[in-house]
Amino acid sequence: MTDERDIGGPRQPLLQVRNLLKHFPLKGKGLPFASARSAVRAVDGVNFDILKGETLGVVGESGCGKSTTARVLMQLIQQDSGELVFDGETVGSRALPLRQFRRQTQMVFQDSYSSLNPRMTIEDSIAFAPTVHGVTSREANTRARDLLARVGLQPERFAGRYPHELSGGQRQRVNIARALALEPRLVILDEAVSALDKSVEAQVLNLLLDLKQEFGLTYLFISHDLNVVRFISDRVLVMYLGQVVEIGSSDQVFDQPKHPYTRALLKSMPSMDPLQRTMEAPLAGDPPNPINPPSGCRFHTRCAYAQPVCRQRAPMFANDDSGHGVACLRYEADTASLFASEVSYA
Amino acid sequence: MHDMISLRDLHVQFFASKKLIRAVNGVNLTVGQGEVVALIGESGSGKSVTLRSIMRLHSERSTRISGGLEVDGKDMLKMSQRELAAVRGDTVAMIFQEPLLALDPVYTVGAQIVEAIRRHKKVSKAEAHRQALSLFEKVRIPSPERRLDAYPHEMSGGMRQRAMIALALSCSPKVLLADEPTTALDATVQIQILLLLRDLQKELGLSIVFVTHDIGAAAEVADRIAVMYAGKIIEQGPAAELLTRPRHPYTLSLLKSRSHGAMQKGQRLETIGGAPPDLSNLPPGCAFAERCKYAVAECSGMQPREETLSPGHVVSCLRVHQIADAQAVN
Numbered sequence: 001m002t003d004e005r006d007i008g009g010p011r012q013p014l015l016q017v018r019n020l021l022k023h024f025p026l027k028g029k030g031l032p033f034a035s036a037r038s039a040v041r042a043v044d045g046v047n048f049d050i051l052k053g054e055t056l057g058v059v060g061e062s063g064c065g066k067s068t069t070a071r072v073l074m075q076l077i078q079q080d081s082g083e084l085v086f087d088g089e090t091v092g093s094r095a096l097p098l099r100q101f102r103r104q105t106q107m108v109f110q111d112s113y114s115s116l117n118p119r120m121t122i123e124d125s126i127a128f129a130p131t132v133h134g135v136t137s138r139e140a141n142t143r144a145r146d147l148l149a150r151v152g153l154q155p156e157r158f159a160g161r162y163p164h165e166l167s168g169g170q171r172q173r174v175n176i177a178r179a180l181a182l183e184p185r186l187v188i189l190d191e192a193v194s195a196l197d198k199s200v201e202a203q204v205l206n207l208l209l210d211l212k213q214e215f216g217l218t219y220l221f222i223s224h225d226l227n228v229v230r231f232i233s234d235r236v237l238v239m240y241l242g243q244v245v246e247i248g249s250s251d252q253v254f255d256q257p258k259h260p261y262t263r264a265l266l267k268s269m270p271s272m273d274p275l276q277r278t279m280e281a282p283l284a285g286d287p288p289n290p291i292n293p294p295s296g297c298r299f300h301t302r303c304a305y306a307q308p309v310c311r312q313r314a315p316m317f318a319n320d321d322s323g324h325g326v327a328c329l330r331y332e333a334d335t336a337s338l339f340a341s342e343v344s345y346a
Numbered sequence: 347m348h349d350m351i352s353l354r355d356l357h358v359q360f361f362a363s364k365k366l367i368r369a370v371n372g373v374n375l376t377v378g379q380g381e382v383v384a385l386i387g388e389s390g391s392g393k394s395v396t397l398r399s400i401m402r403l404h405s406e407r408s409t410r411i412s413g414g415l416e417v418d419g420k421d422m423l424k425m426s427q428r429e430l431a432a433v434r435g436d437t438v439a440m441i442f443q444e445p446l447l448a449l450d451p452v453y454t455v456g457a458q459i460v461e462a463i464r465r466h467k468k469v470s471k472a473e474a475h476r477q478a479l480s481l482f483e484k485v486r487i488p489s490p491e492r493r494l495d496a497y498p499h500e501m502s503g504g505m506r507q508r509a510m511i512a513l514a515l516s517c518s519p520k521v522l523l524a525d526e527p528t529t530a531l532d533a534t535v536q537i538q539i540l541l542l543l544r545d546l547q548k549e550l551g552l553s554i555v556f557v558t559h560d561i562g563a564a565a566e567v568a569d570r571i572a573v574m575y576a577g578k579i580i581e582q583g584p585a586a587e588l589l590t591r592p593r594h595p596y597t598l599s600l601l602k603s604r605s606h607g608a609m610q611k612g613q614r615l616e617t618i619g620g621a622p623p624d625l626s627n628l629p630p631g632c633a634f635a636e637r638c639k640y641a642v643a644e645c646s647g648m649q650p651r652e653e654t655l656s657p658g659h660v661v662s663c664l665r666v667h668q669i670a671d672a673q674a675v676n
Contacts, residue, residue, distance in 0.1 A: 061535075224532065231610075270562025278537055281541050
């Protein structure tokens with residue numbers, strides 16, 4: 001598919017994320033328990049690329065920074081440091097002002113109800129952003145009706161309805177239509193199907209696949225449901241406590257996971273077979289607090305492979321030739337020999 | 347030996363702004379001693395309503411319950427509020443999805459457990475505190491002595507859920523009701539809680555009814571699984587049998603979407619068209635007929651009867667035998 005907005009050609013990543021850092025300081029009047037200097041280190045030095053036309057899945061537990069990353073990518077919150085490069089242009093630079101970037105990047109949130117204005121009909125909600133960006137309201141409404149039809153809601157029946165008159169699955173379709181109204185190139189789906197029932201989730205996933213083809217979209221798909229991420233993603237990124245611990249193709253990450261955390265996460269999926277039940281939980285305890293993350297490798301407190309060196313030294317993220325990247329001292333040349341060859345995870 | 351829970355043709359209806367919501371429409375379910383039963387279904391299928399009616403937690407003013415409802419041989423529908431209060435927590439206890447909402451934010455968790463113990467047993471404060479400590483050890487909370495003095499907001503999600511389980515077990519109930527106990531938890535914590543529930547069940551011989559929409563979670567703990575749709579159990583049976591040889595078309599499609607290889611890359615997912623029926627306006631026949639690819643005209647005309655296919659495996663579907671044939675051909 002050719003797109004006149006495509007500047008760098010197909011091999012130029014659509015979005016490059018460089019050293020992204022976002023800390024939320026915990027001082028101030030409202031928080032009497034916080035000491036003056038502490039901060040939630042929600043995103044702590046994150047690097048990755050989103051390639052053109054791919055679906056990049058993001059997995060990780062709550063508090064790992066996946067949603068904060070998404071919000072910084074949308075520039076809903078400002079990063080403390082780090083750079084976003086969209087198709088070769090730095091976001092916020094003169095070549096790509098924020099307003100133009102936002103036209104090309106849209107987001108769908110988890111809660112389908114709170115992300116729609118309850119006092120606007122869904123047709124007006126969808127048409128709103130295009131009119132802000134200079135489309136006439138007549139044209140915007142025509143487009144809104146087209147999009148409603150495209151996401152499987154007949155405009156004659158649904159256009160005039162209000163959000164509370166729709167089911168959760170229908171509302172999420174509206175949110176998707178609204179995200180597409182500006183003809184974005186990148187759509188960020190932050191737990192967009194997580195609140196839906198399984199049968200409705202399947203319908204919406206099919207819709208997302210169709211729309212991606214039809215409009216030549218690129219997705220960043222954030223979810224805690226590993227089955228869904230595997231199904232929809234070309235590549236998968238695993239986050240732990242504000243950092244990327246592993247990235248690779250969907251098959252690499254799910255079939256040959258390298259990072260001990262990824263392995264434990266995959267092992268934690270229920271077995272679906274009562275005759276082969278999980279006998280031991282792969283990880284003990286909850287994820288540590290991102291306010292005061294462990295020293296060295298952040299996973300060392302829960303890691304079955306951990307050696308003393310893990311407490312002192314933070315691993316460097318490194319890609320192999322096939323694009324499978326991991327941040328773990330077991331894979332670094334000078335420390336690899338310190339580890340036992342294999343530890344079995346339950 | 348009698349059943350711990352026995353529901354016979356249970357109906358639960360709510361009055362809401364001139365409409366009558368038929369949330370539960372004739373549920374038959376028994377739970378034996380030491381048995382774990384999972385109720386699965388989508389939102390609005392009546393699984394949580396069924397669970398809460400076992401303890402009669404719904405407001406009496408706006409709810410009508412009919413049918414048979416016995417817990418530990420006692421008729422719960424005939425009980426006064428005072429009698430109910432004595433049974434709740436003592437014979438039957440419940441854990442909820444969101445412990446932060448279920449626990450009182452202004453008391454320490456320890457104080458809440460001590461209160462529950464002293465409400466039901468004549469023991470001193472010190473003795474109740476000692477029992478609370480041993481409960482915290484039982485649910486494997488690290489440094490339990492210190493955690494008893496923590497407020498709910500000071501604990502992590504998994505820790506809070508453990509504390510709520512400790513609270514539920516404080517009066518050594520015979521039956522534990524669990525309403526989506528792991529849904530709000532992360533994957534690595536969810537499996538820990540599921541294994542904890544399984545261990546406690548064995549250790550204490552508890553009967554557990556466990557509501558979830560996650561078939562995987564049900565497969566990890568349940569002896570039997572009951573599938574609900576539009577306020578009815580449309581299929582129930584031993585967990586292994588139901589998961590490997592489902593017979594109702596709804597169970598079939600529900601499992602198909604989760605089985606291995608079902609989510610093949612590059613393929614479309616198999617979906618169930620349409621949406622569940624409106625509970626204030628249920629069709630006269632089978633509630634699933636409208637979405638069922640095996641449905642014939644009779645399906646929307648009459649209610650299917652429950653049919654026992656093998657010991658414990660019960661299905662409500664007119665076409666169950668024809669479907670088995672169709673499946674065999676495929």
